Amino acid sequence: MSLKRQDGRNLQQMRNIEFKLAIDLSVDGSCLYKQGLTEVICLVQGPRAKTQSELLLIEYSVSPFSNIESKRSSKFDKDYSMFAENLKESFENLIILDENGKSEISISVCVIQNDGSSKSAVFNAITLALLDAGVSMKDFLVSVTVGLDQGNLIVDLTQEESKTAQGELTISYQSRKQKIDFYELKTLKLQQQEMDQLSKLAVSKADEIYQWMKEEIYQIKQKQIDQ
């Protein structure tokens, strides 16, 4: 008999993923991304005339009401600022920026509801919003969170599960190049063998999400062309 998790999922089953493109017509690209109860909104202002010195601006924020405990996030919080830097680094490599350095792209992403795996949701939301804006980039960047709970390998942790988990791994992955871009491990104690298992599982799940996401977008864009 297979084990079930708190919310009735199988051990390696993702939550239901939904996304909606072009939710805001006043910006160039936008996306509302839902993964279970986790919700992320992302807005992209596509290549426009430069107003600042940087070519790529990323603004990452977590709304104060998103967590169970209401907590105001600040720019000086180490966790937030570190992650914002990581985001910038990985998307700088992904996006084909203007060679002449005369145009900029600004991305603002906000976690509206946090029910675990919010960091991987942020990566996916930004990728989709960039795609909606028509920004030229090299590949998809797909992200997934896996964990180890009571000796079981589980995928897409909720907030409750991440509290009790022994280890939690978030990766972002470029499927075509088979290259891991971002790697974050939160753990108390983990053995080498378990670590390898986690990485392998994360990569295979990221591949699955990549295939699924691609299929969905093909259908959306095909409809747009047919119109």
Next chain:
Amino acid sequence: MQIEENLHHDKKEVFLPGDLLSDETGFISGTNTYEEQGKIFSSTTGTINQTNKLIMIKPIKCSYQPQIGEIVIGQIVQIRDKKWIVNIGSSSEATLHLNSTYLPEQRQKTEDDEMNMRQIFAENDLICAEVHSVNNDKSVNLHTRGLKYGKIEDGLLIKVNHYLIVKQKRHFIKLNNNVNMILGHNGQIFLSNQDRTTNNQKVIYCQNYTVQQRVDIANTGKAIKFLQQNQYKISQISIEKVLNYISEKKPQNDWIILIEQFFLEQKTKQQQDQ
């Protein structure tokens, strides 16, 4: 989540970033593609466009890329020496040189003109201009020679997505209800009562609006906004189609309800055709 594996696109029409376009040698990568280890990949979402050995992707949605001869509406951002910087919503800035502006009399621009640039166009003024040339680094030079172009004021500006605008013979349009429209290629539409196409007068001056004109302009604006929300192409024909529908039905009912009825009818027509 159900994942259908190994789905092949035999007749793949849409390409996404990172899709392989060609792995043979001898092909040249065009716009919106990139080359890596001898293979050519797509870099945006769009349809393929191949001429001989050159492979390009025609994007579905992208930021506005100006082309020579297009009419744009923009806002003055900055004044520099002998030129204005204009925001037309493209990926890089547009400049309007002092020499390419209009003077009522025929003479060369003097130093006095340079000193009084702010009297011609000041910051935050809206102007209508034509794309004169596009440089290698994608920056744009504009010109406002001719009576049609220049400062625009006293009207209604509507911003829509630029890819919805249909390229037409004329972009200075007089609609059925006597509203004058400037259809900018960059997705900005300006409605007013000033007729810019007549060549009789030397300077375009603003006339006072009557109540009926105000109503007409507001109605046209609403029609355009609804066209945008439903992602329909915007042209003289499509706007007039909406306006005719409204005037036939006698707008005693609420405007918004009427417009929604119109689009519902259009959608059902489309479904029946399919």
